[in-house]
Amino acid sequence: MSKFLPVDEQMDLLEKGAAEIIRVSDLRERLEESRKTGRPLRVKAGFDPTAPDLHLGHTVLMRKLRHFQQLGHTVIFLIGDFTSLIGDPTGRNVTRKALTRAEIDKNAQTYKQQVFRILDEKATEVRYNSEWLGKLGYEDTVRLTAHFTVSQMLERDEFHKRFQEEQPISLHELLYPVMQGYDSVALQCDVELGGTDQKFNLLCGRELQRHYGQKPQIVLMTPILEGLEGVQKMSKSLGNAIGINEPASEMYGKLMSISDELMWKYWVLLTDLRTSEIEALRADVATGRAHPMEVKKRLALTIVAGFHGEAAARNAAENWARMFQQKRFAGDVEEVRLKLEDFAKEDLREIIERREHFQTGPVQAGGAFLPLKVARLLTDSGLTNSNAEAQRKIKERAVQINGQIWDRVVWPLDASQLVPSADDPSRIEATLRIRLGKKAKIVIIS
């Protein structure tokens, strides 16, 4: 009895959400072989330690790695510390600037921390490609590069385009695919994973392995995940990303904001639901038996739970429903503490000193309001970036204080709301719920 699952079952999981596999038949074959011999496949994916902030787009690949891991194969998490001295030309129309050693180390560290939220750390082999690439001398490098021709390299889209457009291509950039390919040789990989944009690099591995008398690795490419707006690829710099370190409610809200159509791709690439189950859901929505929003809520819940746990995800879901569906305040809106004198309209020292006055008896109309500058309130609490912006929003009637639209410059704080602080009774404080559009804060002023 093999320790591995039947090949059909393995394939079912591995093929889910894969954009392209070169080749499917080879993969089957090699899975058969591993099942017979009991030798797990060596599965590699390389990462440039350049982007320490991982988002869901990155996790597509990680999740696929985990699938291999779950099936009992060996996953090699390769940190391209050496290759990042060059910078991957993929998806770039300009030469990437090289990183310093210190930056690389720091990034690699952050990378690992985040990656092991998805991968099983104990079952992962972490390697650095400086281990072997750093040892290659000039002679080795020459021999290595001799396996490729210039026109092969220029076939590659990015290079081809840059060549056509008379954009510069640095010589060392041509080495990138070669080095990545050599990684596969050094690690004797059975499978390499990468995004579809990595196709060229991945295929170089096959080429080189042949030259070194190894069986060419199987290449499995994962699709590029579109970001929140559903058009461009998810990327932090485009501002359409969901970071894996984001708070639960943030994640949930962002997921709910994707289009109904994009939702299906997220289901496939970011959850463990079986393909058949996803198809069933899709059919239900198409026939009107399920509401797309409900299905999307389930998606958001599933994904958020994967990162923050079931309880936090449910909590985020409830808050989201309160906030957007009932247009009310969420339960755990961020609290901000501000100092009264920073934004009150006049010097309040004296008024504060007379606070006994406020605490006793009914407040007289007229004399018992503290005029607070609303614009400062918004900016200091972080709802707006500048007072000028805050003033505009006030005029646009976009600001709500304690649930009521407030379009005036000053908010009169009823002195009766200034009460002794719970933590420190010698201080007095007042609590305001301020809202600007989708964002809200609880502001405690004291």
Add this chain to the structure above:
RNA sequence: GCACAGGUGGCCGAGCGGUUAAUGGCAGCAGACUGUAAAUCUGCCGCUCCUUGCGAGCUACGGAGGUUCGAAUCCUCCCCUGUGCACCA
């Protein structure tokens, strides 16, 4: 090194001596609409201040000077980017 092109608000990109924080597009923010979103429509979209007014002031078109009543726009120098050339050219 030489030649050419160019550096404008988050990005792209007009303007090329004079109503003006600077056309337009994208992004962003807010409002309406909706199951959230998208789409659409509307408004906003440098900063500060107040007596919140079609208010006042300040800062902006690579940098520094200069010419002018007045410059993003003209001149000088400098810095930066890109391409080409670098035997014949």
